[in-house]
Amino acid sequence: MKVAKLYDFGDIRIEEVEIPSISDDEILVKVKASGICSSDTMKWYIRKKAPLVIGHELSGIVVDIGKNVKEFKIGDRVFIHHHAPCMSCRYCQRGNFVMCETWRKSKIIPGGVAEYVKVPEVNLKNDTLKLPDNISFEDGALIEPVACSVKAFKKALIRPGDYVVALGLGFMGQVNVKLAKFYGAEIVIGIDKVKFRLDRAIENGADYVLNFETENVKEKIAQITNQYMADIVIVGPGTIEAINFGLELVAKGGKLLLFTPTPEDAKLEIKPFDIYFNEISIIPSYSAGPDDTREALRLISEGVIKAENFITHRFRIENTLDAFMMTANAGDSLKCMIIFD
Ligand SMILES: [Zn+2]
Numbered sequence: 088m089k090v091a092k093l094y095d096f097g098d099i100r101i102e103e104v105e106i107p108s109i110s111d112d113e114i115l116v117k118v119k120a121s122g123i124c125s126s127d128t129m130k131w132y133i134r135k136k137a138p139l140v141i142g143h144e145l146s147g148i149v150v151d152i153g154k155n156v157k158e159f160k161i162g163d164r165v166f167i168h169h170h171a172p173c174m175s176c177r178y179c180q181r182g183n184f185v186m187c188e189t190w191r192k193s194k195i196i197p198g199g200v201a202e203y204v205k206v207p208e209v210n211l212k213n214d215t216l217k218l219p220d221n222i223s224f225e226d227g228a229l230i231e232p233v234a235c236s237v238k239a240f241k242k243a244l245i246r247p248g249d250y251v252v253a254l255g256l257g258f259m260g261q262v263n264v265k266l267a268k269f270y271g272a273e274i275v276i277g278i279d280k281v282k283f284r285l286d287r288a289i290e291n292g293a294d295y296v297l298n299f300e301t302e303n304v305k306e307k308i309a310q311i312t313n314q315y316m317a318d319i320v321i322v323g324p325g326t327i328e329a330i331n332f333g334l335e336l337v338a339k340g341g342k343l344l345l346f347t348p349t350p351e352d353a354k355l356e357i358k359p360f361d362i363y364f365n366e367i368s369i370i371p372s373y374s375a376g377p378d379d380t381r382e383a384l385r386l387i388s389e390g391v392i393k394a395e396n397f398i399t400h401r402f403r404i405e406n407t408l409d410a411f412m413m414t415a416n417a418g419d420s421l422k423c424m425i426i427f428d
């Protein structure tokens with residue numbers, strides 16, 4: 088079978104490997120759709136993890152099952168989360184699934200952009216979902232990233248009437264705009280510099296969009312919110328610059344949501360005086376757990392999130408590098424997806 092293996096930024100090779108063999112407690116899935124995530128294109132992240140088979144946002148169809156597997160059958164259409172928690176450790180019991188050691192260690196074999204994947208027992212039991220008939224494979228491949236947005240808003244305790252700013256309007260920023268409105272935000276403001284992305288944010292429900300290269304964003308947000316600023320600022324880019332910019336836009340009593348990691352050695356300088364007296368909460372949200380994927384599946388099956396609004400480019404596995412470069416360039420595209428026969 089073919090896999091797309093990432094060796095370095097811009098170095099993806101299509102390689103031929105054996106189809107993984109499964110044990111009695113595992114299943115084999117023929118991948119149908121696999122999204123490219125912008126986190127897969129972050130240079131420092133790649134250098135920590137490469138070489139690896141790229142991709143962790145996928146859906147497919149069950150083609151083989153181990154003899155102990157009862158909950159799934161051949162022909163089932165499924166979403167598979169690449170990490171799954173043990174459900175029994177203290178982190179899991181308290182709902183902090185991504186802190187679970189099993190979650191961190193678990194993975195699908197060999198990775199998302201592959202013609203077939205093996206789903207290990209823990210992933211199968213604790214975060215594999217059957218797709219209802221009204222959900223396409225492309226919709227199914229959006230469950231993982233949409234779950235990240237679901238979790239982030241849950242952590243930020245979004246409330247009806249909130250003013251929300253989305254910094255960065257790539258695919259995730261667009262989903263955050265859409266869900267912020269869905270959760271009842273009164274004003275949603277999207278910020279980017281790419282016209283295509285600003286326009287798409289309006290289509291996805293943003294009340295205002297601002298171009299940070301040509302507009303004074305802070306002043307504009309003050310005007311729009313009658314000097315209040317934003318209850319929640321979602322920082323898309325994983326940079327100190329973006330975090331600092333976000334901090335300038337948070338209202339008193341508001342929240343700064345860190346949606347993307349920064350490099351390991353990055354340091355943030357903050358004034359605790361301001362954080363304290365303005366009661367600013369800084370809330371990180373990393374990935375998503377099984378409760379979030381179920382909620383994402385529900386939102387997608389109810390049509391709140393539709394693949395057609397977010398997938399802008401489709402590629403065959405042979406052209407994974409093109410999908411990667413398009414995602415990395417962050418221009419006139421949102422989600423790039425690898426589609427399989
Ligand atoms: Zn992702």
Ligand SMILES: [Zn+2]
Pocket residue numbers: 172173174175176177178179180187188189190
């Ligand atoms: Zn656990």
